[in-house]
Amino acid sequence: MIRRKDTVLFDKPxxxxxxxxxxxxxxxEGPLAAGFDFLTEDAAFPEEACxxxxxxxxxLQQKAVEIxxxxxxxxxxxxxxxLAGDLQAQCTASNxxxxxxxxxxxxxxxxxxTMAESLCLGASLTAGGVAHQLLAMTSSHFCAAExxxxxxxxxxxxxxxxxQWTATAAGACLLRGAGQKGVPVLSVxxxxxxxxxxxxxxxxxxxxxxxxxxxxxxxxxxxGTAPSDFDVIFTGDLGEVGSALLQEQMARxxxxxxxxxxxxxxxxxxxxxxxxAGGSGPGCSAAVLCxxxxxxxxxxxxxxxxxxxxxxxxxxxxxxxxxxxxGIAHCVELAGEGTV
Amino acid sequence: MKLNPKEYAHMVSRASPPSxxxxxxxxxxxxxxxxxxxGEGLRQFFLYWYDASLAxxxxxxxLILLSAIFTTLGWYQKLAAKAGAGTLVPITGFxxxxxxxxxxxxxxxxxxxxxxxxxxxxxxxxxxGTAASALWGLLYWLQGKVG
Numbered sequence: 001m002i003r004r005k006d007t008v009l010f011d012k013p014x015x016x017x018x019x020x021x022x023x024x025x026x027x028x029e030g031p032l033a034a035g036f037d038f039l040t041e042d043a044a045f046p047e048e049a050c051x052x053x054x055x056x057x058x059x060l061q062q063k064a065v066e067i068x069x070x071x072x073x074x075x076x077x078x079x080x081x082x083l084a085g086d087l088q089a090q091c092t093a094s095n096x097x098x099x100x101x102x103x104x105x106x107x108x109x110x111x112x113x114t115m116a117e118s119l120c121l122g123a124s125l126t127a128g129g130v131a132h133q134l135l136a137m138t139s140s141h142f143c144a145a146e147x148x149x150x151x152x153x154x155x156x157x158x159x160x161x162x163x164q165w166t167a168t169a170a171g172a173c174l175l176r177g178a179g180q181k182g183v184p185v186l187s188v189x190x191x192x193x194x195x196x197x198x199x200x201x202x203x204x205x206x207x208x209x210x211x212x213x214x215x216x217x218x219x220x221x222x223x224g225t226a227p228s229d230f231d232v233i234f235t236g237d238l239g240e241v242g243s244a245l246l247q248e249q250m251a252r253x254x255x256x257x258x259x260x261x262x263x264x265x266x267x268x269x270x271x272x273x274x275x276x277a278g279g280s281g282p283g284c285s286a287a288v289l290c291x292x293x294x295x296x297x298x299x300x301x302x303x304x305x306x307x308x309x310x311x312x313x314x315x316x317x318x319x320x321x322x323x324x325x326x327g328i329a330h331c332v333e334l335a336g337e338g339t340v
Numbered sequence: 341m342k343l344n345p346k347e348y349a350h351m352v353s354r355a356s357p358p359s360x361x362x363x364x365x366x367x368x369x370x371x372x373x374x375x376x377x378x379g380e381g382l383r384q385f386f387l388y389w390y391d392a393s394l395a396x397x398x399x400x401x402x403l404i405l406l407s408a409i410f411t412t413l414g415w416y417q418k419l420a421a422k423a424g425a426g427t428l429v430p431i432t433g434f435x436x437x438x439x440x441x442x443x444x445x446x447x448x449x450x451x452x453x454x455x456x457x458x459x460x461x462x463x464x465x466x467x468x469g470t471a472a473s474a475l476w477g478l479l480y481w482l483q484g485k486v487g
Contacts, residue, residue: 052447152444154411155461156420156427156436158364161357197345198352206352213341244355252342 001127005222006215007189013340014126015182016119016173018072021290022063023283024142024168026275030268035291037067043141043168057086057093057141060283061170062100064290065137068172072133079103079174080131083122085114086139086282087166089148093139103135112208112237113191113311114138115171115286116330120188123332126175139170140281149316162203164239165275167267171286173294183297184340186304187223189331191215193313197324201314204325205242205264205277208310211327212238213249215308219331220255227257231302234293235329236285236309237264239278263288263309285309293334303336364424371419372426379403379430400431407432411439437461 002009023036024043033039043056050056061084069076082101084094085108098105110117118136125131145166146153176182194214198207212235220226227233227250238246243262250257263285264278289307296302308331314323382402386395410416416436420427427433441460445453459466 147444151461152440154414154417154436154440154443156411156417156423156433156440158359158421158424161359196343196348198348200352203352203356206356210341210343210348213343217341241352241356245351248351248355249341249343 001124006192006218007187007222008120008124009187009223010123010127010178010185012127012178013184013186013335014123014175014177015180015184016294016334017176017180017182018068018174019290019294020064020067020071020172021287022060022067022170023287024060026142026165026273027167027169027267027287030273032267032288032291035295036287037071037290038063043143053141053144053147054088054092055096057088057139057144057170058096060141060168061086061093061097061137061139061172064139064170064172065097065101065135068135068137068174072174074133074174076101076103079133079135081106081125082135082137083108083118084135084137085109085118087111087145087148093141093144094137108138110282110309110328110330111311111313112140112204112280112282112285113309113328113330114282115289116236116307116309116332117311119173119175119185119307119332120190120330122173122175123185123188126177129177131175132177134175135172136175137170137172138282138286140166140168140283142166142168142281145281159276160202161276162200162205162239162241163276164204164237164264164278164280165268166281167279167284167287169267169281169283169287171283171290173290181337183294183337184335185332186335186340187219187333189215189219189222191329191331192218193326193328195324195326199322199324201319201325203241204280204312205237205239206245207312207325208327208329209238209242209245209249211329212242212246212308212310213253215329215331216250216255216306217253219306219333227255227259230259230304230306233257233260233306234285234288234308235260235262236288236307237278237280238262238310239264239276239280240270241277242310266292282309297334298337300336300338303339305334307332307334367423368426370426371423372429375403375427375430375432378406403431404435407435408439411436412443434462434465
């Protein structure tokens with residue numbers, strides 16, 4: 001492991017050995033539906049005796065973990081550590097999933113950046129030998145998020161064109177040490193909090209964009225790479241507004257991103273699915289990672305990509321108190337399976 | 341990064357699409373007008389049996405009942421997603437803002453959920469509406485005293 005500025009480079013890259021994604025109805029109608037391992041028409045899970053949306057989200061997470069472990073061919077007892085987080089206050093979706101799984105667990109909160117955060121930490125811990133088999137996972141549920149952050153589901157309100165739709169989805173990845181089969185993690189970059197005084201809670205993409213630029217510039221600076229060295233540079237959940245701003249700013253920095261794609265614009269068909277500026281929520285980038293990015297790296301369709309998830313780090317309280325919205329972006333460099 | 345918050349505010353406002361004002365206004369006008377038309381229909385119906393004052397009160401009650409039913413069925417929210425102010429401004433919007441948290445927070449219990457959160461959205465309207473009417477009452481009383 002070598003540290004160059006904010007980037008940790010792995011000379012013996014840990015791998016993502018298995019992964020799984022679970023999603024709800026809107027996700028099943030989106031362009032990535034075929035990549036999901038589990039989809040449901042009713043994400044309330046009444047038949048599984050879920051009494052509320054919080055339990056439903058936890059159930060969705062459990063589905064993703066269950067399938068991920070099955071694909072990895074191991075039982076939950078063989079997992080050394082799980083890193084998980086979600087949007088619910090005190091990360092309860094993850095806590096209750098872990099109550100059922102009884103795996104050593106460390107909870108994370110990085111809002112929509114949680115999937116990349118868990119991969120950054122998970123890859124570092126696996127490369128350092130702290131864990132041999134580590135779960136990195138996250139989720140979000142539209143209904144649980146709406147009732148916590150916005151208004152009751154049945155409240156009649158109009159969404160602004162810049163608003164984003166919280167994905168009902170969960171993604172789980174199993175990391176293993178170097179030399180094993182899987183998608184190698186070449187480097188990780190932990191982001192720094194950036195706040196450019198955006199106050200509009202209905203424009204999260206704009207609030208998070210500076211964090212994305214900051215992490216990308218630090219990563220390119222530390223590694224001497226350029227955008228053209230990658231097949232695709234994925235950002236998590238900037239949506240259409242944040243993505244346009246990212247392109248504009250990166251061009252100003254002299255590093256245009258013609259190969260940029262945003263998870264918030266990939267999970268849904270933005271033009272027809274009534275998601276305003278695109279998807280969001282920790283489950284959004286996790287689902288795109290597990291349904292599209294990792295399978296493409298496994299099949300050799302991509303040889304090298306950046307996966308950078310962005311998070312907006314305000315709370316309902318700080319927002320009402322008039323604070324601006326700080327953002328963060330963590331970046332994971334992934335290589336095609338068998339290329340390292 | 342070649343960026344400062346002031347510049348960024350300009351960039352953001354340029355990049356953020358505005359709400360489609362004409363379309364939104366047309367939706368609000370026709371749906372809001374439609375709700376008022378339903379109200380007028382109810383009022384004419386009640387006028388068969390009651391005087392104008394009581395028929396008016398019964399119309400308000402009828403619209404509130406309809407809104408509560410539509411909210412419970414999940415239809416009001418779907419209509420409001422398009423109609424905006426057309427469903428927010430009439431009395432039905434106020435009913436929706438009381439019924440929707442009552443449904444939503446049932447999971448947290450009848451007292452700590454429904455009871456505590458039922459006026460979460462409507463509360464400010466009730467609080468400041470009461471304060472404004474008390475103030476108006478005082479002025480009205482003073483006006484009577486003076487003159």
